[in-house]
Every structure is written in structure tokens, then in C-alpha cells.
Amino acid sequence: MKDKMIHILLVEDDEVDVMNVKRAFKKNNITNSLYTASDGIEALSILRGSEGEPSPIPQERRLILLDLNMPRMNGIEFLRELRGDDNLKQIPVVMLTTSNEDRDKVEAYNLNVAGYILKPVTFDNFVQVMATLNNYWTLSEMP
Numbered sequence: 001m002k003d004k005m006i007h008i009l010l011v012e013d014d015e016v017d018v019m020n021v022k023r024a025f026k027k028n029n030i031t032n033s034l035y036t037a038s039d040g041i042e043a044l045s046i047l048r049g050s051e052g053e054p055s056p057i058p059q060e061r062r063l064i065l066l067d068l069n070m071p072r073m074n075g076i077e078f079l080r081e082l083r084g085d086d087n088l089k090q091i092p093v094v095m096l097t098t099s100n101e102d103r104d105k106v107e108a109y110n111l112n113v114a115g116y117i118l119k120p121v122t123f124d125n126f127v128q129v130m131a132t133l134n135n136y137w138t139l140s141e142m143p
Contacts, residue, residue: 005031005032005061006032006033006063007032007033007035007057007058007060007061007063008032008033008034008035008062008063008064008065009035009036009037009043009046009047009062009063009064009065010035010036010037010064010065011036011037011038011042011064011067011070011075011078012037012038012065013038013039013067013069013071014067017067018036021065021130022034023123023127024123024126024127024129024130024131025130027127027130028127028130028131028134030130030134032137033057035056039071039072039073039074039078040075040077040078040081041072041073043066043078044073044082044085044088047082047088048085048087048088062091062092063091063092063093063094064082064091064092064093064094065094065096065133066079066093066094066095066096066097066113067095067096067097068095068097068104068108069097069098069099075095075097075108076104076107079093079108079111079113080111083111092114092140093112093113094115094116094117094133095108095113095116095117096119097116097118098118098119099118100118115136117129117133
């Protein structure tokens with residue numbers, strides 16, 4: 001099962017949502033490594049490494065769970081930067097957001113997101129969403 005381990009970067013500025021993701025992972029026995037960043041700038045720094053140090057996230061089997069509405073650099077700005085970086089552009093990204101705006105969905109898909117998921121209101125529904133995502137990335141063949 002070690003070869004199916006996914007290295008997930010959660011880019012989310014809301015601490016309650018970060019806690020909900022961690023709790024949903026635990027409830028679903030999801031053992032993939034989870035890294036967090038509070039906005040797009042921090043996420044890019046983590047992915048690129050800093051001060052001559054490599055990224056703490058292994059290069060293979062990466063996945064990004066990305067919020068849309070964040071300070072400093074929002075999800076769409078982050079996606080534009082990510083897709084413009086030859087070393088990072090292939091990382092699959094799943095939007096996990098409260099925005100149900102069509103323009104946000106269109107723009108995200110134009111930037112090649114793997115999915116656009118609205119954050120469920122209840123924790124039980126959130127747990128189900130995380131279980132479904134886990135099934136998806138477990139079945140997906142990732143480099």
C-alpha cells in the first residue's frame with residue numbers, strides 16, 4: 001500500500017476547515033501524508049522549496065486540495081502560477097470551496113483542475129466527500 005501513498009497539500013486559510021479535513025481523514029482511516037498552507041504564496045513556497053532546501057513534499061504522487069477564497073493569493077491566482085511553472089504544472093488539483101459561482105468553476109476548469117467540489121455544510125457530509133475523494137485518488141494512476 002506504500003506505493004499508493006498520496007502526498008496531499010491542503011491550501012486553506014480557515015483553521016476550522018483544516019481541522020475538518022484532518023478529522024475526516026481520521027474518521028475515514030486515510031493515511032496519506034497531509035501538508036498544509038494558509039494561502040497560495042505559502043503553498044508555492046512549500047512546493048518549490050525555499051532557501052536552497054528542497055520541498056518537504058516528495059516529488060511523486062502529489063495532489064493539491066485548494067480553497068478558492070484566501071488572502072494574499074487566492075485559488076485562481078495560485079492555479080495560474082502553478083500551471084505556469086514547468087516543475088509543478090502536472091500536479092492534480094481539486095478545488096474544495098464554498099463558491100458556487102459559475103465564473104469560478106469555469107475559470108478553475110480552464111486551469112485544468114481535476115475536480116471542483118463544494119464544501120458540504122455538515123461534518124457527516126464532509127466525511128463522505130473525503131471518503132469519495134480518497135477512493136478516487138486511490139484508484140487513479142499518478143506519476
